[in-house]
Amino acid sequence: MEAPPIPGDLLLDIFRRIHDPADLVRTSVACISFRRLIANSSFLRQYRKLHAPPLLGFLDTRKDFQPAEPPYPSASAASAVALAADFSLSFVPAPACDWVVEDIRDGRVLLGRSYLKFGSTVKLMEMLVCDPLHRQYLQLPPIPDEMYRGIWMPRHTFLVPQPEEAAEETSFRVIWMARRGDKLVALVFSSTTGQWQAGPSHSWSNSFEGLLSLPGAITFSRPYFAYGCFYWMTDCREKLLVLDTTRMEFSIADAPPQAIDSGPLNVAIVEAGEGRPGMFVLPHDTYDLSFIIRRNNGGSSVRWQLEKTISLGFPYSFAGSTGRHLFLEYSGDFYSLDVKTYQIEMVCASKTNHSMFWPRVYTNFPPSLLSSPTVASGTEKQNLEQGGAAAQVHSRHGEISADVSAGAWRSG
Numbered sequence: 150m151e152a153p154p155i156p157g158d159l160l161l162d163i164f165r166r167i168h169d170p171a172d173l174v175r176t177s178v179a180c181i182s183f184r185r186l187i188a189n190s191s192f193l194r195q196y197r198k199l200h201a202p203p204l205l206g207f208l209d210t211r212k213d214f215q216p217a218e219p220p221y222p223s224a225s226a227a228s229a230v231a232l233a234a235d236f237s238l239s240f241v242p243a244p245a246c247d248w249v250v251e252d253i254r255d256g257r258v259l260l261g262r263s264y265l266k267f268g269s270t271v272k273l274m275e276m277l278v279c280d281p282l283h284r285q286y287l288q289l290p291p292i293p294d295e296m297y298r299g300i301w302m303p304r305h306t307f308l309v310p311q312p313e314e315a316a317e318e319t320s321f322r323v324i325w326m327a328r329r330g331d332k333l334v335a336l337v338f339s340s341t342t343g344q345w346q347a348g349p350s351h352s353w354s355n356s357f358e359g360l361l362s363l364p365g366a367i368t369f370s371r372p373y374f375a376y377g378c379f380y381w382m383t384d385c386r387e388k389l390l391v392l393d394t395t396r397m398e399f400s401i402a403d404a405p406p407q408a409i410d411s412g413p414l415n416v417a418i419v420e421a422g423e424g425r426p427g428m429f430v431l432p433h434d435t436y437d438l439s440f441i442i443r444r445n446n447g448g449s450s451v452r453w454q455l456e457k458t459i460s461l462g463f464p465y466s467f468a469g470s471t472g473r474h475l476f477l478e479y480s481g482d483f484y485s486l487d488v489k490t491y492q493i494e495m496v497c498a499s500k501t502n503h504s505m506f507w508p509r510v511y512t513n514f515p516p517s518l519l520s521s522p523t524v525a526s527g528t529e530k531q532n533l534e535q536g537g538a539a540a541q542v543h544s545r546h547g548e549i550s551a552d553v554s555a556g557a558w559r560s561g
Contacts, residue, residue, distance in 0.1 A: 157186060160183070160186055161186055161192060164176065164183075164186065164187055164192070164196070165192075165195060165196055165199060168200060169222070170200070170203060170226065171225060171226055173187060173196070201471070201472055201473075201474075202255070202471070202512045202513035203222075203223035203226050203227075203512065203513065203514075204217055204221070204223050204227070204471070204474070204485070204496065204510065204511075204512050205217060205223060205226060205227040205230050205256075205511050205512060205513070205514075206227050206230075206231070206496075206497065206511050207468065207469075207476075207483055207496075207497075207505060207508040207509065207510060207511060208236060208250065208253060208258070208508070208509055208511045209250070209505040209506045209507055209508045209509065210249055210250045210506050210507045211505075211506050212236055212237055212238055212245075212250065213236075213505055213506075214231060214234075214236040214511070215483065215497050215499070215500070215505060215508070216228055216230065216231040216497060217496050217497050218496070218497040218498065221485075221494065221495070221496050221497070226514075230282060230514075233282060234281040234282045234284075235281050235284050236281050238258075238260070238279060238281065240279075240284045240285075240286065241260065241277065241279055241286050242277075242288075247262045248260040248261070248262050248277075249261055249262060250507075250509065251276070251306045251307065252306065252307040252308045252509070253308070253509045253510065253511055254307075254308035254309070254310055254321075255308075255310065255311060255321075255512070255513045256280065256282065256511070256512070256513045256514055257278050257279070257280055257308060257321060258278070258279050258280075258281060259276065259277075259278050259306060259307065259308050259323060260276065260277050260278075260279060260286075261274045261275065261276045261306055262274070262275050263275070274292070274306065274325065275291075276289040276306065276323065276325075276338075277289055278308070278321065278323065278340075282514065287340065289323065289338055290338075290343065290344070290345065292325065292336060292345050293345060296336055296345060296347055299329045299330065300327045300328070300329050300334065305325075305326045305327075305372070306323065306324070306325050306326070307323070307324055307326075307372055307379070308321060308322070308323055308324075309321070309322040309323070309324055309337075309394050310374060310394070319340070320339070320340050320341045321340050322337055322338065322339050322340070322394075323337070323338040324336070324337055324338075324392075324394075325337075325338070325345075326392075333390075333399055334347070334348075335347075335348040335392070335397070335399070336348070337397070348397045370382040370383075370416060371467075371469070373417055373418035373419075373469075373470055374418075375418050375419060375420045375426045375427075375470075376420055376424055376426060377393060377394055377395050378391050378392060378393050378394065378426070379391070379392040379394065380418040380426065382404065382408065382416045387403065387404050388401050388402070388403065388404060389401070389402040389403070389404050389408075402451075403453075404416075404453075405428065405430070405441050405453035407430040407432065407439050407441060407455070408428060408430050408441075415430060415431040415432070415433070415467070416428060416429070416430055416431075416467075417429045417467045417469075417470050417475055418470065419470045419472070419473055419474070419475050419488050420472050420473050420488070421442045421443075421456075421473070421488055422473070422488070422489070425442055425443055425444065425445075426442075426443050427440060427441065427442045427443070427456070427488060428440070428441045428442075428443070428453065429441075429467070429475050429486075431465070431466075431467070436460060436461040436462055436463060436464060436465075437458050437459070437460050437461070438458070438459040438460075438461055438465075439455060439457075439458055439459075440455075440456045440457045440458070440459065440488075440491075441453045441454065441455050441456060442454055442456045457491060459486075459491055461477075461493075463479050464479065465477040465478065465479045465484070466478050466479070468483060468508050468510070469508070469509055469510040470510070471510055471512055473487060473488040473489060474486065474487060474488070475488070476496070476510055477493070478505070478508065480499065481498075481499025481505065482495065482497070482498050482499050483495075483496040483497050483508075484496060
């Protein structure tokens, strides 16, 4: 007898349990009904909540890309992306060498280059967000003069992760952070509105009292993201700078003693589980890695507690983090450390005799920069004019068929 059809709800439950995105894509091409279920945006959002995005490799400021290699789980997808994407960024406004990689998030790359305004010595930042896989970029409008007035350097620019509840996967935000007097200012660009907006600043002065009164420019470490917040170590090493991207509020948190004795480059933040941030600290003159978790002792009392000490055996350096994974570099080779198991696994080996320059983690297949992405020959423009502000999306033809998993994972 012919077996009765499997109900759609049961199929979705089965599909959600498929761990490898590449296997999910293979399942989607089995028949039209499977494809319809898997390509549904609601299902894809649920799937991404259950499964961490694939690590595809590392990209540095010189645009060198190092893909994950076997036996790392995402090696096949990483190899396909390395073949299909244009990491030389030849599709962005020339000369490509002028653009510097500022940040990478969800498969998108934030680029910046400085220019002189009206022949003065004040340097502003020209910025764009690009998608190396689809060879598309979105030119950000200039920061309005009234927002830029009084800004001090240095500045920090980075992409904000997409919230899980976001309805439009192609939307993103860029934060441009700098100092204005005794305040720290964050200007936010939204791809939804196409405009720059100033975040609330009325409470910043109190938050940074004592810190921003220090002479000279305040510098920050590499930003780390965990549970909706960015974390930085500051020049004042006993303090952590925290930016809550949900409420768009800054705050100052006490750092653990281990971090105070170390340097900003030897501190990394991860997600330790149950909404608690965890901190890895690599002290000076030792290869022992300390893992510390921030715990709430009830009420407003919060303290850092040493969870585990891991003997590395080699002078590793931190290369970023995503979720519960910390990434380490040693002599150009990259490794991942799982917070739950404390197992160190090799991601890829160096193909050159030199280390990458300021490498950043490259994860996930981007949902492109357009609501309905199309790839066409030549150059294509779309003006996003809302509220008087404009941004431009450009796309160039590229070979993206190296691996079907890239397309289905990003948008279905």
